[in-house]
Amino acid sequence: MEYTAAEIAELLQGTVEGNPGEPISGLSKIDQGEPGTITFLANPKYTHFIYTTGASVILVNPDFVPSQPLRGTLIRVPDAYAAFADLLEKFRKSISPTTGISAHAVIDPTARLGENAAIGSFCVVGQNAVIGKNTVLHPQVFIGNDVIVGDDTVVYPGVKIYHDCRVGAHCVLHSGVVVGSDGFGFVPVAGENFQKVPQLGNVVIEDHVEIGSNSTIDRATLGSTVIRKGVKLDNLIQVAHNVEIGENTVIAAQTGISGSTRIGKNCMIGGQVGIVGHITIADEVKIGAGSGVEASVTVPGITMLGAPAIEISKARRNFIHWRNLDEIVKKIYVIEKKVNPSHE
Numbered sequence: 001m002e003y004t005a006a007e008i009a010e011l012l013q014g015t016v017e018g019n020p021g022e023p024i025s026g027l028s029k030i031d032q033g034e035p036g037t038i039t040f041l042a043n044p045k046y047t048h049f050i051y052t053t054g055a056s057v058i059l060v061n062p063d064f065v066p067s068q069p070l071r072g073t074l075i076r077v078p079d080a081y082a083a084f085a086d087l088l089e090k091f092r093k094s095i096s097p098t099t100g101i102s103a104h105a106v107i108d109p110t111a112r113l114g115e116n117a118a119i120g121s122f123c124v125v126g127q128n129a130v131i132g133k134n135t136v137l138h139p140q141v142f143i144g145n146d147v148i149v150g151d152d153t154v155v156y157p158g159v160k161i162y163h164d165c166r167v168g169a170h171c172v173l174h175s176g177v178v179v180g181s182d183g184f185g186f187v188p189v190a191g192e193n194f195q196k197v198p199q200l201g202n203v204v205i206e207d208h209v210e211i212g213s214n215s216t217i218d219r220a221t222l223g224s225t226v227i228r229k230g231v232k233l234d235n236l237i238q239v240a241h242n243v244e245i246g247e248n249t250v251i252a253a254q255t256g257i258s259g260s261t262r263i264g265k266n267c268m269i270g271g272q273v274g275i276v277g278h279i280t281i282a283d284e285v286k287i288g289a290g291s292g293v294e295a296s297v298t299v300p301g302i303t304m305l306g307a308p309a310i311e312i313s314k315a316r317r318n319f320i321h322w323r324n325l326d327e328i329v330k331k332i333y334v335i336e337k338k339v340n341p342s343h344e
Contacts, residue, residue: 005057008038009075011090012083014059018073022056027084027091030055033072042081059083098136111143114151132169144180150207162219168207174235176214179203183218183225183241183259197221199241206230212237212253234271246283264300274307288312 003011006020028037030046033055040059041050050058050070057073059080077083101107104121111125114133121139125131129143132151142160143149149161150169159173162180167173185197201220205227211217212235217225220242227239230248238256239245245257246265255269258277263269267281270289275281279293282300287293292307305315321328 005073005075008057008087012059012075012077012086014075014077014083016073016075018057018070020073022073024057027088028053028055030058033058038087040080040084042079042084059087098138102139105137108145120157126163156213162203164202165219166202166204168205168209168229170208171205172210174211174213174215177211178216179205179211180219181216183221185221185241185259201225201242203227206247209233215239218243218259228265240277252289288315 002023002025004020005016005018005022005024008024009016023036024038026037028034028039030039030041030049030053033039033053035054035056037055038057038059039053039055041047041064042061051068053072055072057075059075059077061080062076062078098118098120101119102121102123105119105123105125107119107125108127108129110127111129111131113131114135116134117131118136119125120137120141123137123139123141125143126145126147128146130148131137131143132149132153134151135149135153137143137155138157140157141155144161144163146164147161149155149167150171152169153167153171155173156175158175159177160179161167165180167179180203182199185199186194187197189195199219199221201223203217203219204224206229208230209227211233214235215233215237217227217239218241219225223242225239225242226244228245228247231245232250234251234253236254237251240257240259242260243257245263246267248265249263249267251269252271254271255273257263257275260278261275262280264281264283264285266284268286270287270291272290273287273293275293279296281293281297284301285297286303287309288305290307291305291309293304293309297304303312304310305312
């Protein structure tokens with residue numbers, strides 16, 4: 001598809017500085033811009049690229065002031081990064097999706113498909129499952145019995161959604177996601193191995209949730225594991241049984257959340273964070289990458305770091321001391337010898 005700078009400006013509620021008729025047919029990074037593409041400048045450290053980029057149109061913030069002549073046409077928008085993200089979404093939707101119902105899909109007669117639902121090759125849709133309107137199941141998706149998937153949701157190849165689970169509207173589940181596998185529940189039995197605790201609950205994923213590739217959301221022992229509205233999960237995340245993740249929380253890759261933990265709204269959790277079970281994390285908490293959270297975090301908006309995770313300013317001071325620990329210990333030995341010469 002091709003747009004003009006003026007059409008894009010109208011779409012993004014921006015203003016054009018330059019040629020309003022400049023044709024655009026693609027998007028590019030500012031340091032790799034090519035003619036006929038649109039790019040953006042949001043991070044000041046990339047400012048020097050705006051004078052060398054080959055992109056025809058550049059989205060900029062209202063306060064950008066060029067220090068030398070520009071080759072491209074500018075579109076000033078309230079937030080260049082957000083505007084470019086919106087543009088990416090519009091271009092994504094213009095890519096032809098899976099359409100229709102493949103003859104190679106296996107759909108139980110009791111399943112219900114919404115208007116314009118698309119089912120790819122080798123999908124399996126179980127008994128009494130409900131697939132919403134405009135929802136796309138890419139090839140090789142498994143939808144278990146009594147599953148409900150809402151409207152306008154995209155499920156990529158290889159996703160498995162076990163029985164009785166719920167996925168909301170406008171969600172995205174990337175390849176390899178597993179929703180509703182058993183929670184990790186076992187009871188030690190004397191003289192034997194372990195007795196499995198049946199996992200009889202389900203998973204409830206609310207609207208506008210995105211889950212990255214190869215992440216797993218375990219079903220509850222009883223009740224539901226709940227992913228609230230607007231949550232964004234990166235790739236390779238483990239969410240255990242009976243966890244609840246609050247609205248609009250974002251979690252980076254390789255984080256593991258143990259069973260029955262409650263995470264608040266608008267939290268930001270870095271990569272490779274480990275969170276123990278049966279704790280509560282308050283709203284708007286930030287947890288740095290690689291941290292280990294072993295106790296409840298009760299102060300809203302606090303930033304935590306380290307293993308065990310503590311308030312970030314204290315963690316940074318401790319790290320400085322740890323980095324100098326060898327020298328500190330040597331100084332202590334010297335002081336001990338002076339105080340007590342007989343000390344070995």
